[in-house]
Amino acid sequence: QVQLVQSGAEVKKPGASVKVSCKASGYNFTNFHMHWVRQAPGQGLEWVGIINPSGGSTTYAKKFQGRVTMTRDTSTGTFDMELSSLRSEDTAMYYCARDIVLVPAAPGWIQHWGQGTLVTVSS
Amino acid sequence: DIQVTQSPSTLAASVGDRVTFTCRASQYISSWLAWYQQKPGKAPKLLIYAASSLDNGVPSRFSGSGSGTEFTLTISGLQPDDYATYYCQQYNSFSIAFGQGTRLEIK
Numbered sequence: 001q002v003q004l005v006q007s008g009a010e011v012k013k014p015g016a017s018v019k020v021s022c023k024a025s026g027y028n029f030t031n032f033h034m035h036w037v038r039q040a041p042g043q044g045l046e047w048v049g050i051i052n053p054s055g056g057s058t059t060y061a062k063k064f065q066g067r068v069t070m071t072r073d074t075s076t077g078t079f080d081m082e083l084s085s086l087r088s089e090d091t092a093m094y095y096c097a098r099d100i101v102l103v104p105a106a107p108g109w110i111q112h113w114g115q116g117t118l119v120t121v122s123s
Numbered sequence: 124d125i126q127v128t129q130s131p132s133t134l135a136a137s138v139g140d141r142v143t144f145t146c147r148a149s150q151y152i153s154s155w156l157a158w159y160q161q162k163p164g165k166a167p168k169l170l171i172y173a174a175s176s177l178d179n180g181v182p183s184r185f186s187g188s189g190s191g192t193e194f195t196l197t198i199s200g201l202q203p204d205d206y207a208t209y210y211c212q213q214y215n216s217f218s219i220a221f222g223q224g225t226r227l228e229i230k
Contacts, residue, residue: 035219045159045167045210045221059217062124095166100178108214109157111178113166 002026004096004114011120017084020117022096029077030054033099033107036070036081038092039116048094051079054103086121093118125150127213129222135230136201144196144225146211151191155214158187158196161224162207170209171196 007021022034036048049060051070058070069082079096093116100111126149136142146156154174159167169178171187174194184199198205206229211222 037221044224045161045212047212047219047221050217050219061218097166100169100172106214107217108155108219109169109172110159110167110212111169116166 002098002112004098004112006094006096006114006117009118009120011122012086014087014121014123016086016121017082018086018119019080019082020094020096020119022079022081022114024077024079024096024098027098029072029074031102033101033103034070034072034079035097035099035107035110036068037095037097037110039095040089040092043092046092048081048083050099050107052103053079083119086119088121091119091121124218125152125213125215125220127156127211127220127222129209129211129225131225132223133226133228135228137230138201138203140201140230142198142201142227144209144211146189146194146196146222148192148194148213150215152213152215154190156187156189156194157212157214158185159210159212160205160207161210167210 003025005023030053035050051058053072072079096114097110098112099107100109130145156174158171161167175187208224208226210224
């Protein structure tokens with residue numbers, strides 16, 4: 001079955017960077033886009049961006065452009081999301097989440113979610 | 124950017140009720156809309172995609188409708204397990220946006 005296992009919680013100071021990893025298993029790694037979604041405490045869902053695991057192309061939400069980098073490693077079946085210039089407003093649970101639609105068709109629906117990684121930004 | 128707005132923000136209903144959630148898109152999105160259920164401390168769960176397609180294993184009491192800019196999620200016969208927060212999500216040109224959510228509470 002599809003499994004997305006994320007790296008552990010992080011505590012960072014303002015201005016630092018954080019990298020969250022997501023190990024995918026149980027399916028063909030290059031067949032489905034991977035999204036990153038975050039949720040601040042007590043708040044709603046916020047889409048961060050998406051990566052095509054086949055070619056590595058990415059699309060980021062405008063809010064995060066310039067601060068976020070998404071990569072994948074096909075040899076290890078792992079996705080990474082790095083967010084830089086952290087501020088207190090970036091404190092949130094970060095999820096990797098797999099799309100439902102086979103590449104290269106347009107993605108759009110998120111069916112499988114990792115367990116989440118809590119990133120806390122505090123001085 | 125296309126935004127989606129949900130209403131109401133909170134809804135109180137009783138077991139057995141029929142409840143309807145609304146989602147409005149700021150521009151035409153055809154049927155590029157999904158609905159998710161999220162319980163406290165858990166990741167969201169996909170219920171409906173492409174406006175009206177039920178995801179595998181989702182009970183048939185959940186249904187979605189609409190196209191263009193107005194969409195609804197209906198629960199026919201509310202069950203105790205359905206109390207949660209519900210989000211709509213639109214897709215457009217490799218970009219996604221979530222609504223702010225509707226919290227379903229026990230009446």
